[in-house]
Amino acid sequence: MKIASWNVNSIGARKPRILEWFDTAQPDVCVLQEIKCVDEKFPAKDFEERGYNVHVHGQKTYNGVALLSKHPVDDVIRGVPGYEDENSRYIEGVIVPDDAAPVRVGGLYLPNGNPAPGPKYDYKLDWMQAFEAHLSDRLALEEAAIFLGDYNVIPEPEGVYDPKGWADAALFRPETRAAFRRFLNIGYTEALNQLIGEPFYTFWDYQRGAWDKDHGIRIATLLLSPQALDRLDSGGVDRDARDPKKGDDSVKPSDHVPVWVTIC
DNA sequence: ATGGTGGAGCATCCA
Numbered sequence A: 001m002k003i004a005s006w007n008v009n010s011i012g013a014r015k016p017r018i019l020e021w022f023d024t025a026q027p028d029v030c031v032l033q034e035i036k037c038v039d040e041k042f043p044a045k046d047f048e049e050r051g052y053n054v055h056v057h058g059q060k061t062y063n064g065v066a067l068l069s070k071h072p073v074d075d076v077i078r079g080v081p082g083y084e085d086e087n088s089r090y091i092e093g094v095i096v097p098d099d100a101a102p103v104r105v106g107g108l109y110l111p112n113g114n115p116a117p118g119p120k121y122d123y124k125l126d127w128m129q130a131f132e133a134h135l136s137d138r139l140a141l142e143e144a145a146i147f148l149g150d151y152n153v154i155p156e157p158e159g160v161y162d163p164k165g166w167a168d169a170a171l172f173r174p175e176t177r178a179a180f181r182r183f184l185n186i187g188y189t190e191a192l193n194q195l196i197g198e199p200f201y202t203f204w205d206y207q208r209g210a211w212d213k214d215h216g217i218r219i220a221t222l223l224l225s226p227q228a229l230d231r232l233d234s235g236g237v238d239r240d241a242r243d244p245k246k247g248d249d250s251v252k253p254s255d256h257v258p259v260w261v262t263i264c
Numbered sequence B: 001a002t003g004g005t006g007g008a009g010c011a012t013c014c015a
Helices: A011-025 A045-047 A117-140 A172-185 A191-195
Strands: A002-008 A029-033 A053-057 A065-069 A072-079 A090-095 A103-109 A147-152 A221-222 A232-239 A260-261
Touching: A002 A011, A002 A103, A002 A221, A011 A029, A029 A103, A029 A147, A045 A053, A053 A072, A053 A090, A053 A172, A065 A072, A065 A103, A072 A172, A103 A117, A103 A221, A103 A260, A117 A147, A117 A172, A172 A232, A191 A232, A191 A260, A221 A232, A221 A260
Parallel strands: A002 A029, A103 A147
Antiparallel strands: A002 A260, A029 A065, A053 A065, A072 A090, A090 A103, A147 A221, A232 A260
């Protein structure tokens, strides 16, 4: 079973490239971030035609997440339980295949937090605290569970092309990385660290020729519960999705790329 | 020091 995540930076602006990637990559489950549309505007039909069940937690202009699955989905929730959030940043459900064991999938778009310090950064840290509490609750269920998405956290210096230049950024500040490490300390494992033996990026800014210079950062992350880790098979980063010259060049690529794992 | 790009939606905000 292939489970993927992609910050698409507007589903409306990106649809041809997104559908092209779905037809090639064929994920069983995919969470999307920054769809930037309300539920009614989400192009559900395009995905239903491809065999997906569609669950959306949309928002006008900013944010917005979706959960797409070729298998039935139970217990869908929108928003981190117990946390009041004016933004649509989280969706979760239990994937129930007929031919494999269930897996809980949570898709998240964690706040960017810039500029730091300030109210936006406080919001990021609050969000991370609430999410940690949720991760902890889910861990106690002892289920196979995967929490994946745009974490807006660069966990290690190897995840940024210029660590010194990024020292004060909300994505890389010590408090941010410490909050992320707590996700690991309570018992989750980063899937792609296990599977990719070298540093990699998942985002390249549109500005300053970042793609051509390979000035990227690593902010897409997949966290696995111990029960999901036992079933981990393979994983990867679809870097080609960021290349303006590859794929449907009638539309611009997202500044983020898809990440994925397969589990048995 | 600034601006460089891109999306939403129509003046700016966000990334």
